[in-house]
Amino acid sequence: MNKIFKSALVVMMVAALVLSAGCGGGTPEPAPSDERESYLVGTEPTFPPFQMTDEGTGEIIGFDIDLINAIAENQGFDVEIQSLGFDGLIPALQSGQIDIIASGMTITEARALEVQFSDPYINAGLALAVLEENTEIESVDDLEGKIVGVQIGTTGAILADELLDEGKIDGVRTFNTIDVVMMEMVNGGVDAVINDLPVTIAYINQQPGMIKIVGETLTSESYGFAVRQEDSELAAKINAGLAELIESGFYEELIAEYF
Ligand code: GLN
Numbered sequence: 001m002n003k004i005f006k007s008a009l010v011v012m013m014v015a016a017l018v019l020s021a022g023c024g025g026g027t028p029e030p031a032p033s034d035e036r037e038s039y040l041v042g043t044e045p046t047f048p049p050f051q052m053t054d055e056g057t058g059e060i061i062g063f064d065i066d067l068i069n070a071i072a073e074n075q076g077f078d079v080e081i082q083s084l085g086f087d088g089l090i091p092a093l094q095s096g097q098i099d100i101i102a103s104g105m106t107i108t109e110a111r112a113l114e115v116q117f118s119d120p121y122i123n124a125g126l127a128l129a130v131l132e133e134n135t136e137i138e139s140v141d142d143l144e145g146k147i148v149g150v151q152i153g154t155t156g157a158i159l160a161d162e163l164l165d166e167g168k169i170d171g172v173r174t175f176n177t178i179d180v181v182m183m184e185m186v187n188g189g190v191d192a193v194i195n196d197l198p199v200t201i202a203y204i205n206q207q208p209g210m211i212k213i214v215g216e217t218l219t220s221e222s223y224g225f226a227v228r229q230e231d232s233e234l235a236a237k238i239n240a241g242l243a244e245l246i247e248s249g250f251y252e253e254l255i256a257e258y259f
Contacts, residue, residue: 042098048202071241087153120222139215149190
């Protein structure tokens with residue numbers, strides 16, 4: 001863009017801002033923060049790039065966190081992020097300890113009996129991972145006699161239990177967080193891990209050369225934010241904010257930033 005044109009554009013943008021602030025009409029003033037609703041958002045923060053802890057600041061960051069913050073901003077409410085175990089999220093929501101789950105949670109029929117999901121905000125699927133040097137396991141069909149590691153309460157854990165029931169694996173070891181599952185595989189405690197593909201990719205990127213993904217993606221899943229069954233108004237706000245952020249291009253920028 002031509003330099004003179006660019007600075008003219010900036011001047012126009014600033015002038016428009018000043019004018020709209022000055023004349024009082026048009027867009028409504030945002031509610032003062034003490035009048036805004038504030039909701040507690042529960043998340044399990046070892047699930048990059050959806051939610052993780054910033055090593056420098058100790059803050060919980062990630063795709064889901066940016067998205068729910070932007071939705072809140074768009075819809076005029078406040079959110080506060082709270083760290084919880086993944087299997088504790090739905091009970092915490094039901095008991096009123098938190099109001100929203102933003103934690104890479106797959107929309108499933110069984111969960112939808114307990115919580116109300118927003119519209120889906122991203123698609124993912126489960127993948128099988130083994131150690132880089134493993135030449136024996138090339139797909140889920142090579143797991144006979146093997147031990148699979150999973151995170152408690154997840155769709156990966158449900159699939160592993162199904163494989164166990166069908167006699168396709170020898171055992172399942174369950175851990176609280178996926179970072180520990182990955183560590184356990186590196187230490188030889190499990191032969192393979194079933195986990196959400198984008199998250200396993202993030203772990204591989206953190207420690208290249210240790211773990212690899214084998215075989216086809218095992219499932220197709222969609223993540224949703226969850227609220228209590230009776231909180232239809234909040235669910236509607238989340239859906240409206242999500243739709244506006246998709247429309248505005250913010251969502252696409254966030255995807256480009258994280259994936
Ligand atoms: N998407 C998976 C599930 O909903 C895993 C989520 C997670 O561990 N945060 O079960």
